Amino acid sequence: MIPDRIEREIRIAASIERVWTALTEAKHLGTWFGDAGATIDLRPGGAITLTWEKNGTARGRVERVEPPTVFSFRWIRGDHEEPEPGNHTLVEFTLTPDGSGTVLRMVESGIRGLEMAEAGLREYARGHEHGWTSELGELRAYVEGRDE
Amino acid sequence: MTPRLRPGGQRAPDDAIVAMADPTRWRLLNLMAAHGEETATTLAAQLPVSRPAVAKHLSILSRAGLVSGHRSGREVRYHVRPERLEEAAQWISRLASEWDTRLAAIKRIAESLEDS
Numbered sequence: 001m002i003p004d005r006i007e008r009e010i011r012i013a014a015s016i017e018r019v020w021t022a023l024t025e026a027k028h029l030g031t032w033f034g035d036a037g038a039t040i041d042l043r044p045g046g047a048i049t050l051t052w053e054k055n056g057t058a059r060g061r062v063e064r065v066e067p068p069t070v071f072s073f074r075w076i077r078g079d080h081e082e083p084e085p086g087n088h089t090l091v092e093f094t095l096t097p098d099g100s101g102t103v104l105r106m107v108e109s110g111i112r113g114l115e116m117a118e119a120g121l122r123e124y125a126r127g128h129e130h131g132w133t134s135e136l137g138e139l140r141a142y143v144e145g146r147d148e
Numbered sequence: 149m150t151p152r153l154r155p156g157g158q159r160a161p162d163d164a165i166v167a168m169a170d171p172t173r174w175r176l177l178n179l180m181a182a183h184g185e186e187t188a189t190t191l192a193a194q195l196p197v198s199r200p201a202v203a204k205h206l207s208i209l210s211r212a213g214l215v216s217g218h219r220s221g222r223e224v225r226y227h228v229r230p231e232r233l234e235e236a237a238q239w240i241s242r243l244a245s246e247w248d249t250r251l252a253a254i255k256r257i258a259e260s261l262e263d264s
Contacts, residue, residue: 010252
């Protein structure tokens with residue numbers, strides 16, 4: 001099965017406040033996520049824009065902001081402006097102090113829904129409109145043999 | 149009638165991922181992978197799914213390029229095309245490795261902030 005989530009954990013030799021800053025400040029977000037800048041309105045419901053030199057701009061919507069331990073946002077794919085079912089994933093960061101450093105945990109979830117929506121449902125919908133049924137019937141006849 | 153079991157052609161891996169995301173199709177793929185070749189009849193006998201339903205799932209897998217079929221007597225025998233499975237697996241691991249890159253960048257930024 002296609003995994004619905006990606007989970008990653010990394011230890012960083014920096015205080016939790018520094019990691020929080022690297023994660024959430026626009027000038028840093030624009031280098032580790034996009035490569036040509038970012039904007040962020042750091043409050044629940046706030047807008048995020050992520051810009052790539054080659055791929056244009058993607059949008060996000062801040063979900064949780066609990067400094068310095070929890071930051072999450074909905075990453076909207078394609079040209080959509082607002083998160084709707086099937087057009088985004090949820091990216092969640094959890095920060096935990098670990099001695100003089102910080103453990104940063106990332107979970108991106110909703111991947112299966114995203115792919116189903118973007119790739120599949122469009123294809124299925126088009127199929128339904130343009131004779132998916134007859135095409136299926138044709139294939140079934142082929143599969144089952146003409147003499148059945 | 150022209151069979152629609154196109155053996156080649158360029159398709160986005162998206163098709164394969166969508167095709168595999170369905171639990172029944174995933175089981176069909178596993179049965180074909182385990183046994184080499186199967187027909188709609190032999191597959192339907194191994195699952196609580198009707199033969200027409202199996203045929204429909206096979207058509208989706210075939211359109212996604214994940215299986216190929218060839219006629220053998222009155223039946224069509226299907227086998228898995230591993231190269232397409234591999235492509236889909238690579239897509240997933242690419243998503244995951246993009247996160248490795250991003251997290252490494254966050255680490256670099258945070259650790260250089262500490263030094264400044």
